[in-house]
Amino acid sequence: MKGPPPQDFYGILGVPRDAAEADIKKAYRKLAMEYHPDRNNGDKAAEEKFKIITEAYDVLRDAEKRSAYDRFGEAGLRGGRGGGPGFGFHHFDLSEALNIFMRDFGAMGGFDAFFGGGQRTQRERHRGQDLKVSLKLTLAEVATGTTKSVRLRTLEVCQACRGTGATEGTRATTCGTCGGSGEVRRHAQSVFGQFVSVSPCPSCAGDGLVILHPCPTCRGDGRVKAEKTVQIDVPAGVADHHYLTIRGHGVPGPRHGPPGDLIAVLDIAEDPRxxxxxxxxxxxxxxxxxxxxxxxxxxxxxxxxxxxxxxxxxxxxxxxxxxxxxxxxxxxxxxxxxxxxxxxxxxxxxxxxxxxxxxxxxxxxxxxxxxxxxxxxxxxxxxxxxxxx
Ligand SMILES: [Zn+2]
Ligand SMILES: [Zn+2]
Missing domain, CATH: 2.60.260.20 (Urease metallochaperone UreE, N-terminal domain)
Structure with a gap:
């Protein structure tokens, strides 16, 4: 007897077999935005599709699983007959699929690419990014000091969820894996005795909270794209390549995290005289x-x-x-x-x-x-x- 027909994970995500990891992520994110249950009013067909694309994504994003799948198909993931290492592969239920989506895309709400991402320490996780602007000045402005108005592409607190990231009427719940601490501790025995390793919780990515129903406007991030105008006071006598740091005027942190700083780098035009x-x-x-x-x-x-x-x-x-x-x-x-x-x-x-x-x-x-x-x-x-x- 045969089970359900084998799935082509590449075909499901619509990527070529030699697709780079980034392209796999991109393809999955696009499909997930389309089939996410929150966007389809619980439609069963969309839910099925969401589970299938998440399965495909979870295999192809992992180099080891992907190589086992490439050689042995699904059997390589289950282990046993195919001779592959085995990864305990099984079909996801909806909550597993949602967790994987939130794990990889929840925290940044898809704004990663917009701001270039970047690794942050756990303490810094909730702080918004710094914004850098170049401020063009004339020598006359340097002589007198000036106030400059700059237009910034940034993020602002999502009005739909008031920055919480959770759909109106719902709220983030304490992460069951870490109990809200955002960290997991492992006790391990070594020749030097017992030691404890601490790492960010894999379920909530260190947030301590899990948003089961992300706000559809900001996708759980608590922020949306925005443009704003900021006035920057430039004191007299500044020099080229000096920079001014305006504390707290960078990007607000996700879900009410503290804001980053605005850094204005001065670019003083030469005065030919x-x-x-x-x-x-x-x-x-x-x-x-x-x-x-x-x-x-x-x-x-x-x-x-x-x-x-x-x-x-x-x-x-x-x-x-x-x-x-x-x-x-x-x-x-x-x-x-x-x-x-x-x-x-x-x-x-x-x-x-x-x-x-x-x-x-x-x-x-x-x-x-x-x-x-x-x-x-x-x-x-x-x-x-x-x-x-
Ligand atoms: Zn929102
Ligand atoms: Zn956690």
Whole structure:
């Protein structure tokens, strides 16, 4: 006599025989969402289908069971005649199927892929994830400090179950396997004596609670996808790649777990006018021959608006004027850095006939530049010192 016809577990999940574990999970999750009893008002056919896909999934997700099944079919899972190791395979009843679904998909409610998952320690299990945003700032915003509004893709507490994860009118029950502690202890004997190993409870994944009727809106997670806008205060004087941590503004934890943090990484746009050295800024100022020789009143850009600067007659290339307090604020210290104006005497590349005429006349009467040996480092440094504002 033969039992029911052998099932093709790959065909049941609709995956190829060489499917990766992740694809098997994905295929099962999709089918399970469709046939889950909670979504089918107890429809018997859906319930049967849910049991069958869960059986197929539970075998194919386990490398050892899968390889036994590949070689010997179901017989390889039952052990005995097929010669396989045997895994005590039997057809699931509904509660076994539901438990397997909850074990692997209940806690994260299918939002795993959305946030990239990641391993967390047991203590951290209920804490929501940190959110990272990049905050683009201009130098002017760094100079004054600013408040930025950012739009976040996050999760929020599910309104349908008020964050409990259980269908309205039901509640999570204490896990029977661990009695609510979320841990299982095993006593084992070794040559060194008895020891106790503690691991997360396999039935409730460490939650201590089992949700028999997950909220259909959030699939038991207690949270749903959401977008929100957050205001972030940026203090004056911050630097590129600094980050600001806004505690508690990350993703809320599942089922009223504590929220993660919001981490804003600062991305400060270069201002082509300035070179930044910490709190100090450097501005290159081109001036003409006549401005250098005769002196001039010029406007210097600063992060706080233009400011006038008197260039003295006889200014050399390389002279640096220091505008005190026109640099960036000192973060957390008060006060501001300086703005250094580096003078560059500009030589015209082309001359009009009139300019050329004037330069030739000037050449007749101008003095000679200083002798080479006196133009060492000391000479230029003296000049720079003399003209600091
Ligand atoms: Zn819900
Ligand atoms: Zn448990």
């Amino acid at each position: 300035f070179e930044r050295h910490g709190d100090d800024l450097v501005f290159d100022l081109p001036i003409s021959f006549s401005q250098a020789a005769l002196g001039a009143e010029v406007q210097i850009p600063t992060p706080y608006g233009d400011t006038p600067l008197r260039i003295q007659g006889g200014t050399q290339t390389g002279t640096i004027y220091r505008l005190r307090g026109k640099g960036l604020p000192r973060l957390g210290e008060g006060g501001r850095g300086d703005l250094h104006v580096r003078v560059q005497v500009w030589t015209p590349a082309e001359l009009t006939p009139e300019q050329e005429q004037l330069f030739r006349e000037l050449q007749e009467v101008e003095g000679k530049p200083p002798a080479e040996e006196s133009v060492g480092r000391g000479f230029w440094n003296k000049i720079r010192e003399a003209f600091r504002a």
